[in-house]
Amino acid sequence: MDTLLSDSVERLFAQISTPAAIRAIENGSSPEAMWSEIDKSGFLDALVPESLDGAGLALAQVFPMFLSAGRHAVPLPFAQTMLARAWLASAGVAPPSGPISITGMGVRSDKGAIDIDALPFGLVSAWVLADLGGQVALLPQADASSVSTHGRGGLSASLRWETWPSTGIKMPASISGNARLDEMAAASYAALMAGAADRVLAMTLDYANQRSQFGKHIGKFQAIQNQISIMAERTWAARMAAQLACQSTDWIPRPSLAALGKARSSEAAGLIADIAHAVHGAIGVTDDYDLQLYTRRLRVWRLCAGAESYWTGRIGAQLMGQPQTSALAFICGQLSMETEPREG
CATH class of the missing domain: 1.10.540.10 (Acyl-CoA dehydrogenase/oxidase, N-terminal domain)
Known part of the structure; x- marks a missing residue:
């Protein structure tokens, strides 16, 4: 399916x-x-x-x-x-x-x-x-x-x-029921950011393998490779987090997973956009080049339905409300796609 x-x-x-x-x-x-x-x-x-x-x-x-x-x-x-x-x-x-x-x-x-x-x-x-x-x-x-x-x-x-x-x-x-609009919006924007990040990474890889400087493609320079590797890590982290945000057996996002997904995707969005523009150089900021269509959305969607500081605060407040639960037990129990209980 x-x-x-x-x-x-x-x-x-x-x-x-x-x-x-x-x-x-x-x-x-x-x-x-x-x-x-x-x-x-x-x-x-x-x-x-x-x-x-x-x-x-x-x-x-x-x-x-x-x-x-x-x-x-x-x-x-x-x-x-x-x-x-x-x-x-x-x-x-x-x-x-x-x-x-x-x-919300x-x-x-x-x-x-x-x-x-x-x-x-x-x-x-x-x-x-x-x-x-x-x-x-x-x-x-x-x-x-x-x-x-x-x-x-x-x-x-x-x-x-x-x-x-x-x-x-x-x-x-x-x-x-227990469907909250802020959590619905958070899950949706986490997924949108993950998709935009995927496109930005693909564009950056293509450009690095085509643009030549000093007689070789810039993708062969260690400094560029280091930046792209960080970008790839953040892109896949955002995708996994967004998938967690949407990991529900019905249409309603799970509260903790929606918070986690939005926080991690928002955290990655700005860095992904920054590295993409750094690798592309001056061409990346021009109106005629398509990169800005996706990096602008990464920056806007990062703030939509709350940025990472808001959602990490929500997760932290949930943990602090369970003083008998250790941080590890909280992560394994409340932030697991398989075991998180429904509220309500």
């Missing part, structure tokens, strides 16, 4: 999420054509139960799909929409059409107005699934004012609804 999914999604994203298509959307072109192809593929309901016309797959089974979205820098919330549709289905709410962003933090509600800071994919989402604290809201992006964040070409935006939108829906946070 994993091979079938990964091959199918790779073919789809290779066709529709090309560097030219990514640049066009970043420059303001409509993402509707790309989203239509994704929607027609049927992948968006992979986590929805079969009883509701979905595929009923587990999060671990769709991990290759998330990874592929990151590898191809898909400029739409593909992974987040899949998780949001699963959340809504479990809550008994018919998922709306269009891309859905997820946010950075939301403020005051006197009827709702503000969301630096929402990933905020400029290209039709809906936002947001944690209001005790309640979860499904909000239409079209009814909000938006301000682009993360600089030129960024697809994140700060959104504000002055009043409650007529098509918005409020639901108790507990209606979908």
Whole structure:
């Protein structure tokens, strides 16, 4: 199943999420054509139960799909929409059409107005699934004012609804069991970073084996080899951590593993981007060269749903809350893909 999914999604994203298509959307072109192809593929309901016309797959089974979205820098919330549709289905709410962003933090509600800071994919989402604290809201992006964040070409935006939108829906946070939006977002961005890191490593290896200096390829210089070896280590560490974050037998991420995966992937993202640009030299920072399409996303996704300091703090607080448990026992028991118990 994993091979079938990964091959199918790779073919789809290779066709529709090309560097030219990514640049066009970043420059303001409509993402509707790309989203239509994704929607027609049927992948968006992979986590929805079969009883509701979905595929009923587990999060671990769709991990290759998330990874592929990151590898191809898909400029739409593909992974987040899949998780949001699963959340809504479990809550008994018919998922709306269009891309859905997820946010479990950075939301403020005051006197009827709702503000969301630096929402990933905020400029290209039709809906936002947001944690209001005790309640979860499904909000239409079209009814909000938006301000682009993360600089030129960024697809994140700060959104504000002055009043409650007529098509918005409020639901108790507990209606979908123990699924938390921040953990769902963390698992998805961990996988996206792992995919983007994989692409950046491949591009860096290709460049090092093609670029010549002093009569030989720069990949033969020991200093370059040392940098690339560190980059490869961080890339595979991020991939293993992201796989842990998505290691669940249902669609809901396991809390500790989501925290671990996001922390480790975020920690690796900046270094991977730095080394890639160091090896590429001046060419790597130019707009015309594709590397920046992926390294920019590594830096943005590192912060999405909380950076490494936030999630390591969550893990540390969990350990400190168990004074009778040693650090080794905590790691083996709470951070194991096989033994972590469900909360609730």
